Amino acid sequence: MAWQADKESRVDRSSKWFPYLALTALVLAELSASYETSMVFAALPTLLREFPDPIGVSWLVTGYLVGSAAFAAVCARLGDLYGRARILVIMLMLSAIGSAMAAWAPTLAWLIAGRALQGSAGAVLPLCFGLARLHLPAPMLPIAIGVLAGTASLGAGLGFLAGAIIVDHISWRWMFTLSFGLALAGAAIAACFFPLRGAGARPQGDLDVLGGILFVPGVVGILLAATDAFRWGVLDPRSLALGVAALGVLALWARYELRHPAPLIDIRLLARREILLANGVFSMCAFGAMQTTIIVTMLVQQPTWTLVGLGATATAAALVKFPAYAVGTVGSPFGGLLTSRIGGRGAAIWSASIMTGGLLALLADHSSIAILLAFGIVIQIGISMLYATVGNIIVLAAPTDRTSEAAGLSSVLRAIFQAIGSQVVLLTLASSTIALEAGGSPAYPDGRAYALALIIMAAAGVAAIAMAAALKKEAAAPRPAAA
Structure with missing residues (x-):
């Protein structure tokens, strides 16, 4: 017997305030999840001192992204099948368990395993997109998608800032203790607001x-x-x-x-031109521009004797990056509004162009904190606008009963390309280094390494612009509300 779609919540749906309350609940759930995305960046130098294994420590970033890709791929579709709210709560609970593992990790391997389990938070945003399409009126949807995408930016910024302050003043383990509490709070809010039973359509045949x-x-x-x-x-x-x-x-x-007649990850969705190109645009963004945090963090904290670094603390690095995340929170709703006004193609071109322009400017000059702050804001505005634009294109191009799956596939590709990009950037930075003494330790990236990494990132931005230009002009045109 087929299950019924989510049609009830614990809040009166007839109230004119219901859409705004539903969006608030989704924002809080995503905020608790997105904190985990970047909290570890500011701690990388500290963790390198505690665990002197650069490749192993890099997997604290990569392991999370791999976990995010895996959970987004599988659990977004499970949300369409068994209820998005139910799977959302489970993902946040798993994220809390991963945080607890990392907080009390006795070894680097255990810490990486905890970060990988924290990657379950990667399924939260596509599930929130699906719940937004289900519970919100169609005219409100483009802005709502933008708000949720902006929340991802804000949460990442808060995570980066909180992680830096914690690392500079107390143990890095408290980063994970805080994420444990936030994940539990997000799960509680979702469980109280949305129905956990009677949601989704049971799959035909065996689960894939x-x-x-x-x-x-x-x-x-x-x-x-x-x-x-x-x-x-x-x-x-x-x-x-x-x-x-x-x-x-x-x-x-x-x-x-x-x-497979009912695949868990339906890659046939990529046969839809708009979904394929939109994912291509954001994959290039993930590969390139999303590595800016790594570049800025290392530049700010690298010693001044290297003639590249600025010699500041982890907190200073976070304060340089946080304004970009905060402004990005505004950029996402603007991206959603722009999409509703000029369509997905135009909005994607503008967003990718702003992002790439910031990368080229950063390549030309990264000699002071003020410059890193200014260009970082420009890059993050482009990323945040693109987040909302791509989200709208995909949500509106996908079949209604596969919305979370389509958004999940996008999250999978983003996580994969972000993981590959992080490895490429970190390995590029390690390809040309400088130390106080020949063969000495620690060794830091030199100017040539930073320039090469930024060239690679900017090239990915140019590819994103080209793919955005190939979108149809009518992509993400607003749909009328269903009767």
Whole structure:
């Protein structure tokens, strides 16, 4: 017997305030999840001192992104099938467990495992998009998607700032203690506001468990191959074997999903031109511009004797980046408004152009905190506008019963490309270093390494503009409310 779609909540739906209350609940849930995205960035130098393994510590970023991709891929579709609110609460609870693991981690491996489980928060935004489409009136949806995307930016900024303050004044473990409490609070709010039963449509036939299982090792294998290529060499047989094996697993997964009657991750959604191009735009954004936090954090905290760094604290690095996240919170609703006025194509071109312009400016000059602050704001405005624009294009192009899945697929691709981008940027920064003494430790990236990393990021931005220009002019045109 098919389950009924979410049609009731614990708040009176007939009230004129219901859409705003529903949006507030979704914002609070996403805020608790997005905190975890960037809280660890400011702590990287501290964690490198405690765990002197640069490649291992880099997996505190990559492991979270891989977990985010896996959970977004599987759980967004489960939300469409079994109820988005129910899966939302489960994801936040898993995130809390991951935070607890990380807070009391005795080893780096245990800490990485906790961060990977924290990646369950990556499924929260696509689930919130699905709940927004379900509970909010159609005219309100573009702005609501923008608000939720802006919340992701604000939460990331608060996480970065809180993490920096905690690292400078108390133990880094308290970062994870705070995220534990926030995840529990987000789960409680969602559980109180939205119905947890009688939601979703039960899948036809067996649940596609194998499709979810095959996806994860393929992605992890590619990232491990990229990491090991730096350690062993690109042409080393071990690197090549791992990369080929990972691609083989992903090819097997794609073939299996294409032949499955009810795939857990329906890659056939990418056959829709608008969904494919919108995902391409945001994937390039994730690969390039979203690595700005790594660049800014390292530049601000790197010693001045390197002739590149600014020699400031982790808190100073966070204060440089936080205004960008805060302004980005406004940029996302503006991106949603722009989409509703000029369509997804025009909004995407403008957003990607602003983002890429900021990257090129940062490449030209990154010599002071004021410059990093100004150009960081420009880049984040472009990213936040693009977040809302792409979200609207995908939500409106997808079938209603697969909204969260389509948004989840977008989150998967974003997380994968952000993870690959972080590895590329970190490895690029490590490719040309300077130390106080030849062969000494620690070694820091030199000016050439930073320039090369920023060139790679800007090139990805140019690719995003090209893909945005290929979108149809009518992409994300507002739809009338259903009768």
